[in-house]
Amino acid sequence: MRGLAGFLGARLARALVALWLVSTVVFVVMRLSGDPVPLLLPPDAPRSEIFRVRAELGLDRSLPVQYAVFLGSVARGDFGRSIHFREPAMRVVLGYLPATLELGLTAFVLAVLVAVPVGLVSAIRRNTFVDHVAMGVALIGQSAPTFFLGILFILLLSLQAGLFPTSGRGEWRHLVLPALTLGAFAMASIARLTRSAVLEVLRADFVRTARAKGVSETLVVVKHTLRNAALPIITITGLQFGALLGGAVVTETVFAWPGIGRLAIQSIYNRDYPVVQCVVFFSAAAFVVINFCIDLLYGVLDPRLRTR
Amino acid sequence: MASSIPVSVPADLAAPRRRVPWGAVAGVAFVIALFAMAAAAPLLAPHDPVRQSLRVRLKPPTLEGADGFAHPLGTDHLGRDVLSRVIYGSRVSLFIGFAAVVVGGLIGATLGIVAGYRGGWADTVIMTVADAQLAFPFILLAIGIIAVLGPSFPTLVVVVGLSGWVAYARVLRSQVLVLRSREFVDAIHGLGGSAMRIVLRHILPNVLSSLVVVATLELARAIVLEATLSFLGLGIQPPTPSWGGMIHEGREYLDSAWWISTFPGLTLMLTSLVVSRLGDWLRDVLDPTLRGE
Numbered sequence: 001m002r003g004l005a006g007f008l009g010a011r012l013a014r015a016l017v018a019l020w021l022v023s024t025v026v027f028v029v030m031r032l033s034g035d036p037v038p039l040l041l042p043p044d045a046p047r048s049e050i051f052r053v054r055a056e057l058g059l060d061r062s063l064p065v066q067y068a069v070f071l072g073s074v075a076r077g078d079f080g081r082s083i084h085f086r087e088p089a090m091r092v093v094l095g096y097l098p099a100t101l102e103l104g105l106t107a108f109v110l111a112v113l114v115a116v117p118v119g120l121v122s123a124i125r126r127n128t129f130v131d132h133v134a135m136g137v138a139l140i141g142q143s144a145p146t147f148f149l150g151i152l153f154i155l156l157l158s159l160q161a162g163l164f165p166t167s168g169r170g171e172w173r174h175l176v177l178p179a180l181t182l183g184a185f186a187m188a189s190i191a192r193l194t195r196s197a198v199l200e201v202l203r204a205d206f207v208r209t210a211r212a213k214g215v216s217e218t219l220v221v222v223k224h225t226l227r228n229a230a231l232p233i234i235t236i237t238g239l240q241f242g243a244l245l246g247g248a249v250v251t252e253t254v255f256a257w258p259g260i261g262r263l264a265i266q267s268i269y270n271r272d273y274p275v276v277q278c279v280v281f282f283s284a285a286a287f288v289v290i291n292f293c294i295d296l297l298y299g300v301l302d303p304r305l306r307t308r
Numbered sequence: 309m310a311s312s313i314p315v316s317v318p319a320d321l322a323a324p325r326r327r328v329p330w331g332a333v334a335g336v337a338f339v340i341a342l343f344a345m346a347a348a349a350p351l352l353a354p355h356d357p358v359r360q361s362l363r364v365r366l367k368p369p370t371l372e373g374a375d376g377f378a379h380p381l382g383t384d385h386l387g388r389d390v391l392s393r394v395i396y397g398s399r400v401s402l403f404i405g406f407a408a409v410v411v412g413g414l415i416g417a418t419l420g421i422v423a424g425y426r427g428g429w430a431d432t433v434i435m436t437v438a439d440a441q442l443a444f445p446f447i448l449l450a451i452g453i454i455a456v457l458g459p460s461f462p463t464l465v466v467v468v469g470l471s472g473w474v475a476y477a478r479v480l481r482s483q484v485l486v487l488r489s490r491e492f493v494d495a496i497h498g499l500g501g502s503a504m505r506i507v508l509r510h511i512l513p514n515v516l517s518s519l520v521v522v523a524t525l526e527l528a529r530a531i532v533l534e535a536t537l538s539f540l541g542l543g544i545q546p547p548t549p550s551w552g553g554m555i556h557e558g559r560e561y562l563d564s565a566w567w568i569s570t571f572p573g574l575t576l577m578l579t580s581l582v583v584s585r586l587g588d589w590l591r592d593v594l595d596p597t598l599r600g601e
Binding site: 014015017018019021022025026029030032139140142143144145146147148151152154155159166242245246248249250253264265268269276279280283284287288 | 442
């Protein structure tokens, strides 16, 4: 168990450094983007008012001081007040978070529920018509630009077929197209990887042995193959979940979905540093946590890793 | 003496050991055609891509428009010919795509080789930065940087290039790590060869094929990222035609003029599909060990 603990400790340390680097880069980029105060005030605001607001936001202090203050507050979970919404950035982001979670989780669950069975069937029926069609669609899904996929879905399923609304958030119908768009890449990648992972295991000696001793094909697939193919599938699934966060920025823009991705883009235009910092920090933290959980899951699923 | 009598050869001997699949040939042909299209855009495009003609606004694909000209892919909201704009748009996509691959490749390959060859703290620092970059949605950083510097060709090239360096660095680092401990490196070192000489003359040629594979896969990604940024309004600015920008412009007319977004979108999708397939194929031929990277 010590090997695994050491491994996880090292990963955790690296993850924390990564989070620090991400915060620093965002801090620098957002400061470079200019003074937000004139955007906040009416154009004819007196200079004294500009100075007052600047001081209120702490923007009159030197950059190193601002940076130190920033790091200190982030460590306490305080991202400052949103310049645009005039309330704590954390509260703003938390207000938009449920929409993104709803979209992201739906896309993710949809991707896994479709991709793993499809990949499995493709592997078992390899080089058949079913396999070729499934993998062809997966290839297209993997290389299609997310934003154009969204446009195509709107065009075909919404405007032509009239099945789903084009944008916004509401009942389940609103969720279908954004979730499909966001999940497409993950779905395609997971399906392709599942196929190759299962194929690899199906060739293994122990599968031949299991068949030879008369184990039913279902049992061979479910018990011997899927369990052994699970590790690479879980790895890519986790990575894809992280990538979903990036995809959410584009998908939410295409479908006018009121989540943190769209909030981030609007906040960049508004130069609302605290909100941008908070969103980026949230996404990076989510990515880090997910990958950490995957490492943990590895230890559970593969007993060899615990002793090594 | 040449004979016209067919000689029967066992099939497994007659077939070359590794036949080039027709898909790869088609892929290469497609990329060459795309290049030719970008280079010869002024000759190929039937119309000036930025000339507006309000008389033929939002006209569906037609071979005989109201202005007496053919618009095989229709016209957009300003009466510009969509086909001509798609043809000219390939210039933006290919130019930024390639330039970004060069920028990302130079940075990533250098850092990857340094990390693999030097090891130690240099390795730790470089790979931590790489992890950090992978840990958050790069598109947000790209948008932030472009918002600061303003959208322009050089900014886009740098941003799209920077987005890709990690892929090169990771692949090259792991390969150099293996190469470094090989005898020939020790031998050159023993003979007094400098580290620079070992890297440039002996390690670089050994990792070149991986570099080509990663660069091809990255080209597809770079083209899509540029289009995504242009779609968000942060890429090439109007009136210069770019595929992403055209999709953005056509978005408002999806229900009345579907062709404005659809044709550049399909071209983009096809390009991305073909180039990434080409990368997959190159990987299988040149360097199967890269699978799963």
